[in-house]
Amino acid sequence: MSFLTRSSTHRQADRIFRWITIVCAASTLLLVGAILWNLMSNAWPSISRFGFGFITSTQWNPVKSEYGAASSIYGTLVSTAIALLLALPISLAIALFLTSYAPPWIARIVGTCVELLAAIPSIIYGMWGLFVFAPFMQKTLQPWLANLPGPLFSGAALGVGMLTSGIILALMILPFLTAVMRDVFAMTPPVLTESAAGMGSTSWEVTWHISIPHGLRGLVGATFLGLGRAIGETMAVTFVIGNSHRIAGSLFAPGNTIASTLANEFNEADSPLLEAALIELGLILFAITLIIQILAQLWLRSLQKQQAR
Amino acid sequence: MTDLRLSYRSSATRKAMDVFVRAFSIASAAIGIFFLLWILWVVLKKGHTVLAWSFFTSAPPSPGEGTGGIRYALVGTLKMTGLAFLMGVPVGLLTGVYLAEFGRHSWFAAGVRFCVNLLMGIPSILVGLFAYTLIVLATPRHYSGQAGAFALAIIMLPTVARTTEDMLLLVPDTLRESALALGIPRWRTITGILFRAARKGLLTGVLLSVSRVSGETAPLLFTALNNNFYPRDLSQPTANLTVTIYNYAMSPYDNWQRVAWGAALVIMAFLLGLTVLLRTLLKERNR
Incomplete structure (x- = not known):
């Protein structure tokens, strides 16, 4: 009972x-x-x-109450694109260094250092960016880049601007990309890499012909991850992008992103319409993250199906 | 195809290519380390000047004179993180339990899993914006530490849920079956046996969520705001470390900027320590 x-x-x-x-x-x-x-x-x-x-409107005029998102969307996409263009090859090379070139004890130290880049909060990237890195850009890197032809590297070297933001974003997503790529390389079956090496391939040929094709899907997944991280990054970008509602052809020019516009203007928004416009910017950012997330998950699912086969 | 191309290329160009890639990969690793050391060095150099015991126990400085300290901001951050912990961690933990133990393959679980991933990837400033529309606007434009804690909790929740699910799935099913065979109810099996078996992993998830929110500024900008007074309770705008750093760093006052660097050093030291701890925890589990 x-x-x-x-x-x-x-x-x-x-x-x-x-x-x-x-x-x-x-x-x-x-x-x-x-x-x-x-x-x-x-x-x-x-x-x-x-x-x-x-x-599509590039207006941002609180006096006339005309608001448009184009410059913020443009800045968000361009700064993210710069970050990915820089971070993808570098993280690939670091992952390669960690998995095939470096002796284990060096790989351990380097791996830890790169991981620690992820532990630095974004506001510190922002302060370092504004007070240390932007002056360096202005005095050293930008005058040097200005020698290159084309409109991308033209105009006044202000230090702050789209390019500086992109470089700092690249640093911030570097540890995440490196971690995924390292796992992808480590997952390549040793039989394949050893056979290729046994046939006389150099390390780079093993990577290019075996590891990268084998892990291509994982590498694309890493790109999604970096994209998602960079696109909504707020504080670091707010410090160094220069906060201007203009679309400029040059990467030296100041600009803004959705997140930096929100961080800068939301608390000072004194009209209901401006507040609503800023929230709509947030909504657009949410929609972009949602799309990235859906694509990434679909990609991951097809990856798992492929592996299960 | 590939093999043909390989065989036609002279061994000198192949070797040169390999040397080039090797050099590029060493240079990339050096770039990563260089930037890490550069940032650490700058924060250390600019931050250490104000560091003293009184930095942790004094009230904030007035603009332009004196060093003061970060006591109010420190207490505010601790209180808000504590409240966020109490809200976010239990819900995240139980969500992870549901995903791993009850709804492994159901449609509902797939939806939850998608939302957890989405919440993990959502920019933190949007979480702040959401907390603003939900809480700050509900009480006509009243910023509060509670709204800030709510935003931080939303950031903690998915991290805890994901790690809890992953860690519980690592526990072998034989353990669940033996417990059920002994007639132990499901909830006791989970809380008493599975939690214990996965305790290091669960701890990792919880610490990971703490490390995710401790450096966050964006979600607090529109919620907790900042305050010059001691955070007695969280129903008012609340002083906190990160927004204080932001305001002070952007200010024209030299002494405020010094305090900002000092506070940045404190947060960075805490986060680096936590990350190293997390790494050792994960290593032990993998062994």
């Missing part, structure tokens, strides 16, 4: 525990829904006033 009652209270407790975990799990769905709903409803005055023109 006592056994029966005990097992039924146990079953009761199990059911309650299970429901608690379900409620907690459901809260994540609720959160995502609430974020979307809140951003949309608070951005509504701006959405209904400017419509689709908001995305």
